[in-house]
Amino acid sequence: MIVLSCHNLVKDFLVAGKQTRVINGVSCQFEQGEFVSVMGPSGSGKSTFLYLLSGIEKKTSGSVQILGKEIDQYNEKEISKLRSSDISFIFQAYNLIPNFTVYENVITPLLIGKKKVNEQDVDNVLASVGLKKYKNSPVTMLSGGEQQRVAIARALITKPKILFADEATGNLDSKTVVAVMKLLQKINELTNITIIHVTHSEKCALYGHRILNMLDGKIISDRKVTNRL
Numbered sequence: 001m002i003v004l005s006c007h008n009l010v011k012d013f014l015v016a017g018k019q020t021r022v023i024n025g026v027s028c029q030f031e032q033g034e035f036v037s038v039m040g041p042s043g044s045g046k047s048t049f050l051y052l053l054s055g056i057e058k059k060t061s062g063s064v065q066i067l068g069k070e071i072d073q074y075n076e077k078e079i080s081k082l083r084s085s086d087i088s089f090i091f092q093a094y095n096l097i098p099n100f101t102v103y104e105n106v107i108t109p110l111l112i113g114k115k116k117v118n119e120q121d122v123d124n125v126l127a128s129v130g131l132k133k134y135k136n137s138p139v140t141m142l143s144g145g146e147q148q149r150v151a152i153a154r155a156l157i158t159k160p161k162i163l164f165a166d167e168a169t170g171n172l173d174s175k176t177v178v179a180v181m182k183l184l185q186k187i188n189e190l191t192n193i194t195i196i197h198v199t200h201s202e203k204c205a206l207y208g209h210r211i212l213n214m215l216d217g218k219i220i221s222d223r224k225v226t227n228r229l
């Protein structure tokens with residue numbers, strides 16, 4: 001089943017006073033349960049592509065279909081439901097709330113989405129990222145890898161169908177990178193969530209099923225990974 005697709009997607013930005021085409025007619029489809037890596041040089045449009053696919057950034061033209069519906073057809077309320085439950089993001093900078101505990105950080109999206117906190121769900125998601133024992137610790141006490149795992153738990157607590165990760169391992173040392181990539185892979189296999197992960201690392205890209213390569217706002221290659229890690 002296709003959960004996400006775009007057709008002739010275009011995004012123009014005013015860069016230094018000049019109208020610039022940052023995404024230049026991209027068409028692409030993502031299946032449920034696919035783990036896709038997006039690569040390409042700095043400035044090629046990877047982050048912008050993710051923001052357009054998730055509706056965070058408004059497209060200039062073309063179409064984006066999320067979970068079977070054209071993004072333009074979503075009203076404000078549906079868009080906010082989409083953002084608070086069906087899709088999640090993790091970033092290079094973990095974006096945790098420093099004065100909060102692990103638990104408080106993880107439940108934040110539920111509070112924002114005005115949803116009930118199911119304690120069992122919180123325990124399960126913390127166990128899945130191996131952080132149950134840090135549940136009541138302030139996040140500032142944790143290592144970088146642990147903080148990113150808190151961010152992953154926070155992204156998963158709403159049981160999203162699509163997880164976007166923008167250089168989620170960009171700030172981590174190589175050993176921790178492997179642990180986080182294996183964790184994403186495990187979550188993908190267990191929950192059949194669709195993951196779209198931007199990375200600059202050739203090795204990280206091999207944890208996915210498929211690699212998209214971007215250049216100058218276009219997808220220049222789209223291939224299956226045959227030697228998956």
Ligand SMILES: Nc1ncnc2c1ncn2[C@@H]1O[C@H](COP(=O)(O)OP(=O)(O)OP(=O)(O)O)[C@@H](O)[C@H]1O
Binds near residue numbers: 042044
């Ligand atoms: N909000 C914005 N306003 C103006 N220009 C922007 C904006 N966001 C991105 N751009 C421009 O769009 C181009 C693509 O940026 P984008 O962040 O998508 O690249 P990227 O592939 O994610 O790069 P990196 O690997 O460095 O993160 C860049 O030239 C950037 O300056």
Ligand SMILES: [Mg+2]
Binds near residue numbers: 046047048166
């Ligand atoms: Mg980027």
